[in-house]
Structures are given as structure tokens and as C-alpha cells.
Amino acid sequence: MPRVVKQKDIRQVEVLDQALALFLEYGYDNVSLNDLLAVSGTSKGAFYHYFPSKEALVTALAERSAAEAFDRLKPVFEQAGANALERLNAGLAASYEVKMAMGAPEQLAAMASLLKPHNQALFDQIITIWEDLFRPVLTEVIAQGVYEGVFDTFDPEGVGDMIQGFAASMRKTLVGTLNAPDPTSRQEILDVCVKRLKLYGIATDRILGLPDGSTVVLDRKQVEAMIALLSPQPPDGSAT
Missing domain, CATH: 1.10.357 (Tetracycline Repressor; domain 2)
Structure with missing residues (x-):
């Protein structure tokens, strides 16, 4: 099955939504970059493509x-x-x-x-x-x-x-x-x-x-x- 490639803007919105949910549950300082990568299913390289940092x-x-x-x-x-x-x-x-x-x-x-x-x-x-x-x-x-x-x-x-x-x-x-x-x-x-x-x-x-x-x-x-x-x-x- 071919991999679905989403537009950058759509993927950014998804990552923002997922990150906000994590922050709301655990608090900003308690969420690491690895947590953000795990919940969003995003590689570190892809994450930095959307956002240079946390x-x-x-x-x-x-x-x-x-x-x-x-x-x-x-x-x-x-x-x-x-x-x-x-x-x-x-x-x-x-x-x-x-x-x-x-x-x-x-x-x-x-x-x-x-x-x-x-x-x-x-x-x-x-x-x-x-x-x-x-x-x-x-x-x-x-x-x-x-x-x-x-x-x-x-x-x-x-x-x-x-x-x-x-x-x-x-x-x-x-x-x-x-x-x-x-x-x-x-x-x-x-x-x-x-x-x-x-x-x-x-x-x-x-x-x-x-x-x-x-x-x-x-x-x-x-x-x-x-x-x-x-x-x-x-x-x-x-x-x-």
C-alpha cells in the first residue's frame, strides 16, 4: 500500500494539536522532544523541518x-x-x-x-x-x-x-x-x-x-x- 504523504501545513497542524494535548496532560517542562516525536510519529528530521525547536x-x-x-x-x-x-x-x-x-x-x-x-x-x-x-x-x-x-x-x-x-x-x-x-x-x-x-x-x-x-x-x-x-x-x- 503506498505511503500517504500529507501536505506540510496539514502535518504541522496535526503536530501542534498532538503537542498541545501532551502539554495539557503533563505540563510544558515535563514533555521532552522525544515525547513529542513519539506521540506525533515524526522523525527528528521531520520535526525540525516543521519546527526548529520545542x-x-x-x-x-x-x-x-x-x-x-x-x-x-x-x-x-x-x-x-x-x-x-x-x-x-x-x-x-x-x-x-x-x-x-x-x-x-x-x-x-x-x-x-x-x-x-x-x-x-x-x-x-x-x-x-x-x-x-x-x-x-x-x-x-x-x-x-x-x-x-x-x-x-x-x-x-x-x-x-x-x-x-x-x-x-x-x-x-x-x-x-x-x-x-x-x-x-x-x-x-x-x-x-x-x-x-x-x-x-x-x-x-x-x-x-x-x-x-x-x-x-x-x-x-x-x-x-x-x-x-x-x-x-x-x-x-x-x-x-
């Missing part, structure tokens, strides 16, 4: 995930008939729903080891992929708000960068708290995250020249849902 594969996963989220969220940020604040809030609210639907909390938990010092460069690269993709949309919304008189800032792109920086900082805070050496109860994690989100919301309002409470932030119930997916455990934080 890090390059993770970068490709981040690019794919960011592109999928962008395709879903861009129409929300650009909705017609809404003012800039309404568009911004709709986009921020929708980003939570999209990320939950895409399994972002589980993926974040699987990639938690990227926060370790030896993986910092790769983590920063992943954050940059997301920020570069969404920066033009955020900049356009904020610039439109300035034009409408809804926002008051002299640097729309800079404000967009700050909003994205808050999101990146929140991810680090959440994963770092969950992976602290000393056991932390889910309630304590929840309290820390809700307090930090309130701070970021107020900071966003003030750099946009808005009254406190104008921009949406995740509520306690939404944060609790994220924590449950990131680290399934009893409310008291004890291991099951």
Missing part, C-alpha cells in the same frame, strides 16, 4: 491561539453604532468568554513553568505575539474615543499597551499565586485576584480620563471559574 513549536501554538482569539474578538471591538467606551467594554467582556471557550485557563496552567526564570524569554515572546496582534485594534478604539471626547489621553497606543500590560501582569499574579511554595487556599487566591483586578480597572479608568468604575473588569464569579479550571481542588486548597 520553543518554536510553543511559539507556533501561541500564534495560532492568538490568531483564533483575534478573529473572534475583532468584530466585537469594531461593532458599528457603539461609542468607543461601549466598544472597549464589549471587547474586554468578550475576551473572557472567548478565552474560556478556547480553554485558555487550562493552557495557562499547562504552561505555568514558562514563568520560571529559565523560560522567561519564551514567555515574553508569547506575550509579545498577543500584544502585537491586538495593539492596532486597541489603539484604534482609544483614538476614536479621544476624537469622540469620551477618552482623554495624549497617547492612545501607550494606553493600549498599559491595558495589555495589566492583563499580562494578572496572568503572572494568578499562576504565581497558584504555584507558590506554601499552599494557598482558593479563597485567598480569589481575594488577591479580585483586589488586583479592581486596581487595574481603576488605573485604566484614570489613564483614559474616566470616572472610576467605567471600564469592565472580571467579577468575583468569573475569577472563581478561572481558578477552578487552573487548579481543580477543594475550596480549602487541600489536595484531592
Whole structure:
């Protein structure tokens, strides 16, 4: 029977899917190149043809995930008939729903080891992929708000960068708290995250020249849902 030769793009997608499944099950640092080769049935030479390294594969996963989220969220940020604040809030609210639907909390938990010092460069690269993709949309919304008189800032792109920086900082805070050496109860994690989100919301309002409470932030119930997916455990934080 003749061997079936798949197109490179199709095979790359398959390898990405198989690698993501491994990362979700075992965690990024616990998956070796040999594990990736075994699960994908790919030779080392073929793997390097698709991805120069394990890090390059993770970068490709981040690019794919960011592109999928962008395709879903861009129409929300650009909705017609809404003012800039309404568009911004709709986009921020929708980003939570999209990320939950895409399994972002589980993926974040699987990639938690990227926060370790030896993986910092790769983590920063992943954050940059997301920020570069969404920066033009955020900049356009904020610039439109300035034009409408809804926002008051002299640097729309800079404000967009700050909003994205808050999101990146929140991810680090959440994963770092969950992976602290000393056991932390889910309630304590929840309290820390809700307090930090309130701070970021107020900071966003003030750099946009808005009254406190104008921009949406995740509520306690939404944060609790994220924590449950990131680290399934009893409310008291004890291991099951």
C-alpha cells in the first residue's frame, strides 16, 4: 500500500494539536522532544523541518491561539453604532468568554513553568505575539474615543499597551499565586485576584480620563471559574 504523504501545513497542524494535548496532560517542562516525536510519529528530521525547536513549536501554538482569539474578538471591538467606551467594554467582556471557550485557563496552567526564570524569554515572546496582534485594534478604539471626547489621553497606543500590560501582569499574579511554595487556599487566591483586578480597572479608568468604575473588569464569579479550571481542588486548597 503506498505511503500517504500529507501536505506540510496539514502535518504541522496535526503536530501542534498532538503537542498541545501532551502539554495539557503533563505540563510544558515535563514533555521532552522525544515525547513529542513519539506521540506525533515524526522523525527528528521531520520535526525540525516543521519546527526548529520545542520553543518554536510553543511559539507556533501561541500564534495560532492568538490568531483564533483575534478573529473572534475583532468584530466585537469594531461593532458599528457603539461609542468607543461601549466598544472597549464589549471587547474586554468578550475576551473572557472567548478565552474560556478556547480553554485558555487550562493552557495557562499547562504552561505555568514558562514563568520560571529559565523560560522567561519564551514567555515574553508569547506575550509579545498577543500584544502585537491586538495593539492596532486597541489603539484604534482609544483614538476614536479621544476624537469622540469620551477618552482623554495624549497617547492612545501607550494606553493600549498599559491595558495589555495589566492583563499580562494578572496572568503572572494568578499562576504565581497558584504555584507558590506554601499552599494557598482558593479563597485567598480569589481575594488577591479580585483586589488586583479592581486596581487595574481603576488605573485604566484614570489613564483614559474616566470616572472610576467605567471600564469592565472580571467579577468575583468569573475569577472563581478561572481558578477552578487552573487548579481543580477543594475550596480549602487541600489536595484531592
